Amino acid sequence: MDTLTSTMLTSGTALDGYRWNSLSPSPLSDNEDEEEYCRRIKVEHPFEVDSDAFFRNAPPPGISHQMHKRTAPCTAIPLASCATAAASLSSAFCKRSNGFTKPGSLANESAFEDASSVSAPLSVVKAEQTSHSEDCSRSNELSLTNNSVVTSCNDAAQMDIYRDLILRHLIQDISTTCSKLALPTDPYVWTAEHSGRWISDMCMQFQLPPPRELFLAGRVLLSMSQEEFIARAPEGGDTLHAQLQLWKTAFESYNQQNNGANQNSQGVTQSNTRLGASWPAPSSPTLSTETNADRLGSTQDYVNNFNPNTADVAPNMSYYSANNNNYQTLQQDGSILSSLPQQPFFATNNSQNAANILHSPSDSEISSNASSMNDGNSTDGVCVEGRSASAPHFPRHSGTVHLWHFIRELLDHPKQYSSCVRWVDREEGTFKIESSHHLARFWGQRKNRAQMNYDKLSRSLRQYYKKGIIQKPEKKQRLVYKFLPPYNL
């Protein structure tokens, strides 16, 4: 398992990165009819004032949209998704390593295992996997009919894609964070002030109490172990350590890949990328309301469209003020634009969102940071720049929302939706629809199809059989389906 993967998995941080509302509808009880259930959901569900609002995501009054998005569940998915993907990757790697026994390929397999080890940077993994794939291709040319070889080739290619996707994802996050906080991309060159900025941002993102003894130079921070982090920051030290390791790993991997590319294209080796590190520079701040997530509706979209250079940038910056025990939003000139006490981010806002269909879970932001970045023009009436505060305008999802993606997002937020759909076996990808009526209704609301019902929804699910996205589990059970790889990641 590589550093990137292990960092995600060992920290537990990424999974905790969800900032979904703590309030959630309780399951439908046996003696409760649907109407009662719906009424109760309206009461219990934090951001629902009507049925349609169930999947809207408007910030509550007094909360900047930037902050809201940053902590909103559907925008805080990326790292968690990365962790999930990483877990599957790890599992897949292990299976693959164990199952690949073709004689003569041991060297490559060994390299593969090495590449999966903790110390191997992603670029090395990529190179080794490429080598491995080439070997497989040669094997195919020789008309070897060993199915496991072919399967392994496919696995390798798939793993390669996932790994690359995770790295890209991280790079995008980091890139936008750098722009937002005016940080060098290389954490080794961070000053104590840089570290302080980053830590404040992390604390805000993960709702951690600000540590008092971690405002050190980046080089010092990077030399510290997790235990040392925890010693200095008992609450969240592990999170900060893990996040920093993620940053470091992604940065180094990116540089390594970049160097490789440069060498290939120019025949010139950049001997020192540390001081002259060139990170993909985010684009200029934009007023566009189309987020990356809006552009990227699916994993494939993400793979096809990802470009760190298109990451939007927030003109403002939020940070945690230990003095005031709140979060403040800074303008670029340093003046405080807003000052917000800590409070639940999903307090119901009855007045907003009538004209705005916001993110449903299936609008999950591919990158929490990236998605929050484009929101400098917050639309909450508090932190608005260059736009009328009285005319809130939230991004409307314009891309295709896939049912499988929608369900995945519900599954990944069990606190909210376990009464509707829940994992039966997360590893296996098996899930159960607990309330077909509600799932269909939610889907109908999301797609603006009032006549949607479970019969139609299930027909759509069955369309996925042919596409290899979903299937019924071997042991057929009613309302139980199974995501097939890689959709179970």
Place this chain on the structure above:
DNA sequence: GAGCAGGAATCCC
């Protein structure tokens, strides 16, 4: 009756 499976036509982005 509810869920499942799949064909076919249609709609919509």
Place this chain on the structure above:
DNA sequence: GGGATTCCTGCTC
């Protein structure tokens, strides 16, 4: 064109 929706028949539990 792809994905989803709508409608349908027939089957199983």
